Amino acid sequence: MNKPNIFFATDPAKLFLPWMSMLMSFIAVLILAAGMLTYTSVTRWQRSVSGSLTVQIPTYTELGAARGELVDKDIETALTILRASDGILGATVLSDNQMADLMTPWLGDNAVMAELPLPKLIDVTVDPTAQLDLAQIQADLADQVPAATLDSHRIWLTPLLRLSSGIIKLIGFILLLLVLTTSFTVIYATRTSLSVHEPVISLVHMMGANDFYVTNQYANRSFRLTLAGALFGFGLALPIMAGASFFLRGVSSELVIQPTLTLMQWGTLITVPFVLSFLAFITTFKTVLAYLKRFL
């Protein structure tokens, strides 16, 4: 003979909790996956901008005339501006040999390179921990060395990085809201169930059931129902992620990384149903324990 269910033969939470947890898990998994992909992109962008800058000084005018001595003067001025700027550890002009090494993979031997109107390059080493005022450097260069060009991903990546960090914070906030919503929903469902079953609880209390007898039954059941729903929600999110990955495959570029998750990121995603269930367990446990205090 099976041991009967004392509390939950008829219970309003029986369907409510799985549906709620399915929805929460579905949303949480998708949002977390998006957050992790954004974070991966941000980390990569940050890595790319934290290293160095390049300043180009053209050796020919736009009309093709050699700039001659102006080039050396521009280099001198640009070096002075760069070295005086905060957050710059050093600035050096690349030699012809260094330029040749850089170009060899594309242009082959040096004989061809000598024919090209290549600019002079100043390699600038940036302190990754310092706040670099790129706008000021660019303004100073434009003012004193109008021909110079500052090449930095940072210039256009900085606002993008800010946007991405904002998106990550927003995702964190949404996840926090999901956690709070789940907790409040579990509290509401548990309280409803407790008031429905008050006569039963009062009776078992009178028979000498200790608080944990009741709380454990409620918390375990909450865990099971939430886990079932949350795993289903996780399963529902998988085809959505596969579809998104398929459609975004074509737009993979320097900016948008390939929308695939690492093993560790998958590992993080699979914890979502369990984290939600554990949250439901703890919330239910505390709610029931607080409720039982009304009985002597």
Next chain:
Amino acid sequence: MSEKNKLSSPVAEFNGVSLRYGSGPEVLKDIQFALDPGSFYFMTGESGAGKTSLLGLLYMAHLPTKGRVRLFGYAVDELSRRAKARIRRQMGVVFQDFRLLPHLTAFDNVALPLRIAGVKESEIRRHVSEMLTWVGLEKSMRLLPEALSGGEQQRVAIARAVITRPTLLMADEPTGNVDDAMAKRLLHLFLELNKLGTTVVIATHNQGLIKHFNFPQLHLEKGRLSVIQSSTPYRDMAAKLFNRGDKE
């Protein structure tokens, strides 16, 4: 108080106990009595005299507004929740409205206190079947309370209260829905338990039973308690009843 003294102390002891619900009038006034281990009392009094409230104090549904209640030597107001639960497991209560769980069969209702106490399922099966057979419900074990008559439900409630062989058994009108023959049969069940050392308190209006069994009475009148001793000491009475096999 040492554990040894607690074992020999009264099962229940009321000292100057009063009770009121909220800001209402006092329903129990200056109650003073002690229940010795193995004693058997009827609790009598008109409706509204405070019988159910006094039983409620005995099974710790309420705390007194004045005075002190001791159970098994422990002051109830000083007990931890865990200790209260332990003491409650030594009690059996038959409620006036039975309080059977409607979604559990007669068998599972009776098994409930044993499951709460953590008894093995194999033992539960044996004990509960025996008990339900004893109260004449062997054919109704698998039925839900809604399928049972009032008298059968009452017997399930009694079986549930006595299944753990409690040290203190309280019953609120336990024979209200059964005929006289069954009432006496159930009283004999209580006597059997009493013979094994259980202290029994039965709230009843049934004058026939009170006269027939002639146990001392805790008589309540407008919230005040007086103890009416029986003409025959209850041990002698119990012995007499058992010896003559009173089953009429």
